[in-house]
Amino acid sequence: MAENLVLDITDHGDLTVVSVQGEVDLYSAPGLKERVADLVSSGRHRIAVDLSGVEFMDSTGLGVLIGGLKRCKEAGGSLALVGPREPVVKVLAITGLDKVFAIHESVEQASSS
Amino acid sequence: MTTTSERFTLQLPSDPAFISTARMFACSLARHFEMDEETVEDLTLAISEACTRALAAESTNGSMLLNVAAHDGRLVFEVQQGDLRAPAVTDTPTPSHEAMAAGLSLELITALFQDAEVAVDEQGQPVLRFSIP
Numbered sequence: 059m060a061e062n063l064v065l066d067i068t069d070h071g072d073l074t075v076v077s078v079q080g081e082v083d084l085y086s087a088p089g090l091k092e093r094v095a096d097l098v099s100s101g102r103h104r105i106a107v108d109l110s111g112v113e114f115m116d117s118t119g120l121g122v123l124i125g126g127l128k129r130c131k132e133a134g135g136s137l138a139l140v141g142p143r144e145p146v147v148k149v150l151a152i153t154g155l156d157k158v159f160a161i162h163e164s165v166e167q168a169s170s171s
Numbered sequence: 172m173t174t175t176s177e178r179f180t181l182q183l184p185s186d187p188a189f190i191s192t193a194r195m196f197a198c199s200l201a202r203h204f205e206m207d208e209e210t211v212e213d214l215t216l217a218i219s220e221a222c223t224r225a226l227a228a229e230s231t232n233g234s235m236l237l238n239v240a241a242h243d244g245r246l247v248f249e250v251q252q253g254d255l256r257a258p259a260v261t262d263t264p265t266p267s268h269e270a271m272a273a274g275l276s277l278e279l280i281t282a283l284f285q286d287a288e289v290a291v292d293e294q295g296q297p298v299l300r301f302s303i304p
Binding site: 121 | 188191194212222275278283
């Protein structure tokens with residue numbers, strides 16, 4: 059996995075949280091894509107991607123999140139975003155994806171939704 | 172009236188691992204020329220998107236090339252784009268959703284910098300060009 063991206067997986071009831079730290083770009087995004095795909099393949103279809111540790115994300119990262127959302131929905135689940143910082147919020151807003159993803163302030167909020 | 176003009180060039184291998192280096196280079200220049208932090212953040216994203224587009228195409232020389240011209244406080248950025256019709260040279264897998272995201276790249280850049288355009292540089296190479304402020 060790319061050194062500028064750290065992923066951590068935790069379970070909160072039936073919600074699987076993927077905590078992402080670092081920068082998500084063309085170099086690091088494949089690692090995130092692979093991890094989310096593995097989770098869906100293993101039957102975890104309710105996923106929250108915690109972006110509070112993401113300092114930077116470009117459209118490659120957005121593509122991975124869209125792909126993850128599609129996979130989860132096809133499996134009858136969901137993929138939500140948690141705690142994106144201002145630069146990521148701006149990218150989501152410009153692309154209109156802030157209307158596509160459920161965005162929560164905290165993992166607890168995502169878990170109870 | 173006195174005018175000042177400087178040029179800066181960064182040439183990197185056509186490897187996604189170096190996109191972050193291009194971002195740092197552009198940010199350092201913007202801060203050197205005292206651009207505000209919001210502009211620096213926008214520039215970071217635009218450079219990353221432009222380099223991603225460059226890597227999605229066959230580069231003419233196997234490298235990413237970033238040129239910056241500073242003229243009286245205005246910075247003009249050019250990222251060489253290569254032939255966007257040719258296959259990618261990178262070994263990095265390009266999943267379909269990432270390919271879709273590549274279509275968002277230009278949309279993002281033009282949203283951040285309204286003068287962004289795909290043009291031809293002095294050497295006849297296609298470049299993505301935009302300026303700040």
